Amino acid sequence: MLKKDGVTIYHIAKEANVSPATVSRVLTGSANVREPAKSRVLKLIDKYNFKPNVMAQSLYLKQSKMLGIILPDIDHPFYSMLAKELERQALEKGYTCLLCNSMQNFAIEQSYLDNLISRQVDGIVFLGGRINQTNPTDELRDGMINALKHVPIVLVNGKMDGADAHIIRTDEANGMRRLLDLLGHHGHRKIGLIGGEIGVSSTDEKIEVFKQVMKQKGWTYKDEWIVNSGYSIQGGEQDALSLLHLDEKPTAVMCINDFVAIGAIKMFQKFGLKIPNDMSVTGFDDTYLAEHFPPGVTSVNHNYQLLAKKTIETLIGLIAQEEQERETVIPTFVTVRNSCEERQS
Template identity: 40%
Template sequence: MGDKVTIYDIAREAEVSVSTVSRILTGSAPVNPETKQKVDAVLQKYNFRPNRAARNLSYQRSTMIGVILPDITNPFFSTLFAEMQRHAIAKDYSLLLFNAMNSLALESEGLAYLARHQVDGLIFMGGRVNEVEPSPAYQMEIAEISARVPTIIVNGEMPGVDAVIVSTSEQSGIAQVVDYLSGLGHTRIGFLGGSSHITVTRNRQQSFCAAMSRLALPVEEQWLITDGFSIESGEKTLEMLLRLEKLPTAIIAINDLVALGILKAARRHHIDIPRQLSLVGFDDIYLASVSTPELTSVSHNYEYFGRTIVETIISRIKGGDTPSSILLDMQLVIRDSCQPPESR
């Protein structure tokens, strides 16, 4: 066993569940004496002391729910958080937000910050729970805390963490877009934006390829360009695309910010959207409905999404039965950024 022993190591050697070790450490519920004796022996063997943040989070109730997200300036996160807060207040709970500013190190500070405020539950949105290969240290940090405090992961995943995963069906959303563009007559479709180390990019790209394959449409690898999630990333990915000899007639952007960047760069190159190039975003943020042209996008239904997250975490806090995962529908919102391709 390595230098840093975790609650998962203790559970594995004692041949019990992580929740059993957690109950023994916190005294939160009775445990069979023989089981307790076996676990105590392993704890003493390694002189195990739980992570301070995890230990603090298990002590008392506060009617506060901690939320850690990577970037509050991203409209997806701020819109969803606003809906979550509205529903939490209606249930007499408060949300305590920590904005990690796209820093995994700051996420760890956020966990300690929320521990000091004795939150009753934790909601992770983005950040390390979206890493394709999360750091084992970060993974164990969340695993130890989730063993003690009700936890939800939004649109992400992390192996070994005791959390409910609440997600929107990105596979269905992407499939709706591909079906729509195909129905307009597009067969040359590109997918721009995202980062290869983030699961949302992998999931949406895989969904795109599956939808294209289902319709027997070719996937051009050169039209799958990743360079981030921002407006600037959208500008850059279109510039990269325009260097190619063969171009798509339609583009699906990883999110609406990237789509807005593509719109900006297209104007610079005098490319008419949608006459010369159809464009679809993802997330249906407010800006999608006020851009020129108004952007076709895929909606998460933020009100229902936020309500489901809050109702699920409160149910877990109160000891209710909750599923291990919840998958919510998405809906294509058709506006003005797509039309049938020009004859070429």
């Protein structure tokens, strides 16, 4: 009888009277293996407590069963929440993930792209960074175009002109419209928008939709009510302070993300304003912070589970050289909490 630690894929194949390729397909969960061959292989795998040599199997299948995930800032809850869901979805499909945090540095981002390709990952999920630049440099664009020659890449909530990549994005524009409808329902007509960075596509789109809808509804906004000091809590505090110094202030403030909303709420409260009685505030991304920061922040949810599921399914489909939709839009929804209240006339 064979010792358990001496069993190989070839031993399993010989004893089950199947080819080594059939054993590999059983191990990877392929639906192409029919009964009773599949049962014979599974019984022998269980009998010998067989653990395949991952390196040998990847050479045989010409797949590493590994995916790369490149993101700009793991400290940001949007990216950490999405990365967790992406990893969960990948594991269910038999893939492990290499998580690469570029720390908002384009050189590090490019280094990770090159490194993942050299490690022969089967595919890459790309978040933030260069794909959120409204006008990326030729160098950034060429780096992405070159990477796509070597490995399938799915871009999440971003794009890059000239790069033939598949895109999965959430409907952030509709999320903005829903927030404005909600504030309008509460009687707000004087609304500000704070946070973000001009030249970053997610900020630029939100500002464009905000202005468009406000004009359509005939509501009031002033240029000085749109201020952009970044994506941090400190940026939210700074932008809120800018509004507080104005003679005429909005009655509600939409924030580019939940960090900015938290900073804004802190600053408004520091100056004696009650949230939501004196000022209504909304966030964006619906992270765990929005739920737990008092009084609870109304925020747009990216539908994280569906977003991750569709991203991984699309990437694995590309790895299998199957036709996939070029661009998929995931619906967003608003989670209503206590940071918004009806405006008293």
